[in-house]
Amino acid sequence: MKRVRNTLHAFPLRSIALATCFATASGLAWAQEQNPATEKLLEGIQNGERVEITLPDPEKQLPLDDLRKFTEVFSRIKDAYVEEVDDRQLLESAIKGMLSDLDPHSTYLAPKDYEDLEESTSGEFGGLGIEVGMENGFVKVIAPIDDTPAQKAGVQAGDLIIKLNEKPVKGMSLEEAVQLMRGKPGTILTLTIMREGETGPIEIKVERDIIKVTSVKSRMLENGYGYVRITQFQADTGSQFRDALKKLENKHGGNLDGLVIDLRNNPGGVLQAAVETADVLLDEGLIVYTEGRIQSSRLRFSATEGDVMEGTPIVVLINGGSASASEILAGALQDHERAVIMGTKSFGKGSVQTVIPLDENHAIKMTTARYYTPNGRSIQATGIKPDIEVRPAELKELDSKPFFTEADLTGHLKGKNEKKQDQEAPAPDDTASLAEQDYQLRSALNLLKGIHILNPQDKAKAQGSGQ
Known part of the structure; x- marks a missing residue:
């Protein structure tokens, strides 16, 4: 056989030994069925033709030295670790490691994790009610879910969880931390968090509950x-x-x-x-x-x-x-x-x-x-x-002295639509609206009102619908 670049040139007589090796090792029928290169080689032998087969790119092949290293580490752990380790546990740990090193969102799902994922996408599950990720070895709160124990207890987006009860989060996988946060409804979990703008850790006690998310x-x-x-x-x-x-x-x-x-x-x-x-x-x-x-x-x-x-x-x-x-x-x-x-x-x-x-x-x-x-x-x-x-802000109405207007002047010229002084203005609504409590929402509402005022087509459409 003569190798030129990435191709294999095989002549009929010289290729018989190669074909025999495949047949002896794994069975000729298997080799023909499973390996297209072998099938092409054998066809060339039968027809007495010169055969050219492209070899796999060496860079895309499994790194044999690293695989030997993996088996060596596996064997060392089995033989010398201070306690006996189950083969299944070692292999699952290896799988977890492969995935967790890719990015924060790739992970291995054991039976309980798989079940929890299905529950969370269906809208009902047990726990605190927060979406979390990993950052610098700690659990970071992406967002608390509305109307859940975490949101009601004051957990905020961006909080960094450093302890779950008395267990430090550093060194845990995200899955391990999530399992600790889940638990029997009614039980209390203390979150120790770091929050931007605070000088030290904050402890928040959260009572676990069945999380039913209204989408x-x-x-x-x-x-x-x-x-x-x-x-x-x-x-x-x-x-x-x-x-x-x-x-x-x-x-x-x-x-x-x-x-x-x-x-x-x-x-x-x-x-x-x-x-x-x-x-x-x-x-x-x-x-x-x-x-x-x-x-x-x-x-x-x-x-x-x-x-x-x-x-x-x-x-x-x-x-x-x-x-x-x-x-x-x-x-x-x-x-x-x-x-x-x-x-x-x-x-x-x-x-x-x-x-x-x-x-x-x-x-x-x-x-x-x-x-x-x-x-x-x-x-x-x-x-x-x-x-x-528009950044979040606290809303506070400022008290101010009323301004004098034309209507306050003695003997002022009456306006056509001027109301009698003894006519009382309607009482304000006692229930504060959602927009009055939320600066960002109020800003959004005010923008919509401005668009509506300046958009004649929108106003005509509203009038046409009987508004």
């Missing part, structure tokens, strides 16, 4: 202006979002003057759910596309015809707790200029994880693609930048 919530802010809060993207979020918009329009008696979509502290969820939600508001065009190394990870999602809001002005609120699927929605609406994005920069998780079952009880969750907005922006580690930055 979509809606209400009217003021007459004509609707509010939809998406807490997390679950399998049926798209249909729930569509239903919520219909209910708001029915309550108003026609098309809304404006809509606020609140994605703050939304940690993401199911990719398809974000696509379906965007499709409700877009009439055409690309929503999101993904790029990865394998063909199945290269996907494109486009809108179907029909914007159910018929062009109603929209403001989308985001912050540092808005991640993944919520960034897909915000990015699509921003690129299509369908909504004004307001708030602060989002989290920046622009990768797609695929759950790959290994058997009925085990799986791996692996990052297989990056996603891109319609204009080709990758959000990974950069996030969505709002069109209008």
Whole structure:
């Protein structure tokens, strides 16, 4: 045999020994069926032809020296570790290590982890109610989920958890930390956290509970202006979002003057759910596309015809707790200029994880693609930048002395629409609205009102619907 570059030139008589080796080692039939190169070689022998076969690229072959090193370490641990270690445990640890070193979102799912993942995407699970990730060996809170024990106890997006009860988090895997946070409803877990702006650690006691996540919530802010809060993207979020918009329009008696979509502290969820939600508001065009190394990870999602809001002005609120699927929605609406994005920069998780079952009880969750907005922006580690930055602030009404007006002057000329002095103004609503308590939301509402005032077509549409 003569090797030239990456090809093998085999002549009939000289190739018989090679063919015999395959037959002796594994069976000739197996070699012919399983190895195309061997099949081609044997065909050439039978026909008395010169055969050229391309050899595999050496750089793409398994690193044999490293594999020998792995088996050597495995053997050393088995023989010399202070306690006897089960083979299965060692192999599972090796798998976990392979995945955890790739990125913070790739992981091995043992039976309990696999079950927990299915529960979280269905909308009901046990625990504290926070979406977490790893940062510098500590657990970082991406976002507390609405109406959960963690959110009610005061856990905030960006908090760094350094202790769970008395156990330091440093050195734990994310899965180990999550398992400690889950537990029997009614039991107390003390979180020791570091928070930006605080001089030292803070302890927060959280009572575990069954977490039932309501994906979509809606209400009217003021007459004509609707509010939809998406807490997390679950399998049926798209249909729930569509239903919520219909209910708001029915309550108003026609098309809304404006809509606020609140994605703050939304940690993401199911990719398809974000696509379906965007499709409700877009009439055409690309929503999101993904790029990865394998063909199945290269996907494109486009809108179907029909914007159910018929062009109603929209403001989308985001912050540092808005991640993944919520960034897909915000990015699509921003690129299509369908909504004004307001708030602060989002989290920046622009990768797609695929759950790959290994058997009925085990799986791996692996990052297989990056996603891109319609204009080709990758959000990974950069996030969505709002069109209008509005940082959180406390609202406080300032007392001020009333100004004198023309109507206060003695003997002033009466106006045609001037009310009698003894006519009392209507009493203010005792219930403070949601927008009055939330500076970012108030800013969004004020922007929508301004758009409505300056948009003659929008006003005509409102008048035509009987508003």
